[in-house]
Each structure stands twice: as C-alpha cells, then as structure tokens.
Amino acid sequence: MKFHFPRSPKPPEISESDWNNWTWQLRHSLKTQEDFESVFALSADEKAAFQGGKELFNIRTTPYYASLAQDGGSSIRQILMPHKFEIEEGSQQMLDPLGEKRNNPAPRIIHRYSDRALFLVTDICSVYCRFCTRKHFTGQEQAFIKNEEYEKALAYIKSHPGIREVILSGGDPLTISDAQLDRVLSDLRRIDHVEIIRIGSRMPVVCPMRVTDDLVKILKKNKPVFLMSHFNHPNELTAEAAEALEKFVDNGVPVMNQMVLLNGINNHPALIQALNRRLLYLRVKPYYMFQCDPSMGTDHLRTSIEDSLEIQKELWGHLSGLAMPNLSVDIPNGGGKTYLVPNFETKQEGRVRHYLGWDGVEAQYVSPAPEKIKKPDISGFEKEWSDLKNSKR
C-alpha cells in the first residue's frame, strides 16, 4: 500500500463488533454537553457554545468520528465541535444561502437546474457538521420522509421528463435503513427518464461501517448510482474509510469527492494535495473543492475567495489533473455554481492570447481565422440536444 491509512483508535472497553456496527454507532451518538464531556475536555469557548440554546445548530457526532478528533485531531474537532463564534455576529450569515426554499416545488424536492433535482429523503445526519449549508432543513428531527410527501415528491419527478439525474440528499441519505433506501432507488429506477442517481453522503467519513455488503448490493442492483463522498481532511482517511471506499468501487459504484475549504482546518495546499492523492489512490475522483457557503454560524470557518484561489494556483502544475478538484463557489441566493479559476491569461490581441504558465513560462495561443471554424455533423443527436436545451423546471 502506497499510503498508510491508520485504524481508528477504538476505546478498549468497546467491543470490535459494536464499534464496527453502524447502528451501534448511530445509537451511541454524542448529542449533549454531558456526552461530549465524557469524551473531550471542553474549552471555555466550546462550553459557551453548548449554552447557545435554540440559536445553535444541532450537535451530534458518532463515537467513531469523535475518536479521530482526539490528540492531534484538532482539524476534525473543529468540524464536529460547536464553538461560541457560531452564535456571534459575522458577515453575510444566511439561513438558506443557496436559496433552496425558492426552488422547492414539491415536498423534499429542490429543483434548481432543469436536468437534475435534489430529493431530500431525510433530515437526519449522524454528525452535524458545523459548516453545514442546509441548516434551514437539516436536523429538525423529521427523519424519513412521510408517505404522503414521498408520493408527491415522486409524482413531481415523474411529471418532469427533463429530470435526468436525481441526487439523494438530506440530511444524510445513508442514515436511512437498507429497506427504505432500496425502496427509494427502485421507485426512481422505474421512472423512464431518470438516467443517473447520485447519493450525497458523509457516512463514509463519519461512519464508514455503514458501507456493508448488503448496502453495496442494493446500489449495484439499482445502477448506475454514483456516491458523492465528502472528505475534507487527510486525517479522515482511516483504514475503515479506505475499506468503505474500495467496497463501493469494487462493486461498480463510482465515487466522487466534494470537499469544502475550511478556515484553519484544511486551507493549505499541503493538506489538499495529501487528501486528494490518497483519494485518487483509492479510485475516488476529487470532484469539487467548494468555497464555504455563508451559512449561519460559519463566519470563522470560511476562507476568502483570494485565499482559495491562491491555494488552487499553488496546486496547479504540481498535482495531477486527475487529483485536482474544481474550485467552485455556489452563488448565494440560488445563482448556481460557478468555477473559480486562477487567471493565467495576461493579454488578448485579436486572435492572439498571451499566457503566463504556473512555472513562469510565457507563450501565446493563436486561434485559427474565424472563417476556418465549422460545425460538425450532429445528425442522430439533434433531438437529444434540443430536448436537453428545452427541458423546463
């Protein structure tokens, strides 16, 4: 093995079979100040956060994820541990930074782009990440969607043939039971126009024992299903996490990772390259590196756009394109994603563009004369293209 993935430090009083059982991990989640104090020596600022009452976003972690936040795990600690900064004032603190409530045409459906929709099957997570972008919905103890809402959500997807991709999200869709997940996936598979199903989950990070043989069988049966993981720091890649990721890929479930840049946690190119090289080695494609959304209580966790671009620029040229995630910002209020790309172009003069490469090499790219540019034959694909362009929300 090229990289070392250490096993999580299981407390000796807990049996292997309990520790490696995902339902045990969920049942023994830490939820209160008292629970947290049984595992962590809380600082005064952390204690103050627990007194935040209703102002404070839900608190919860699995014992497994808490075990990674002990000695030397301060980055992970900041992801799971509330801090008094969360309840202090900051810039642009939004309860719904992505404007999802405006794009919510049916219960539990967020339909922002014409060809894909989010289906929020549960609001429960096994860990409430302090940077969460969906604080307006997550953790309200609504659990698995009620039958009536479920049927309405499904009917909405059925009646919109433009929806080719459904993204199961939440909350965390992998906190629901195998039987519930199988029902959702099978119902979606019966809809002719749904081509791709994605599952966005933090479970491979915070509770990798969730990835059982039975789970991957269900995903395989309902293929093509893509798993969108959410690793943010190389220390989250334990032996258990590595085994979970390999189990997905070995069973034909492609895995792509979406990370978020977090102030004082992972905003350094040394950590980004370490995380993404390890993920790629495990056959996980680093997909997005998000600018942290201006969600309530995240002022102290956000980097500046300049800081993020600088990180991306430093990685450019040193890190294989396969391991390089796309740096993106979700435009607040539902503007959609946009890539953030360091600018290497220095000048444009007609058809000549001047570039200064990452290693200081200057060169020009000269485009062919416009009259030489022609369009290819698209026969056989015109209808597919016009259907895609004309899909309506």
Ligand code: SF4
């Ligand atoms: S797992 Fe996802 S939805 Fe749940 S708290 Fe973390 S970021 Fe939010």
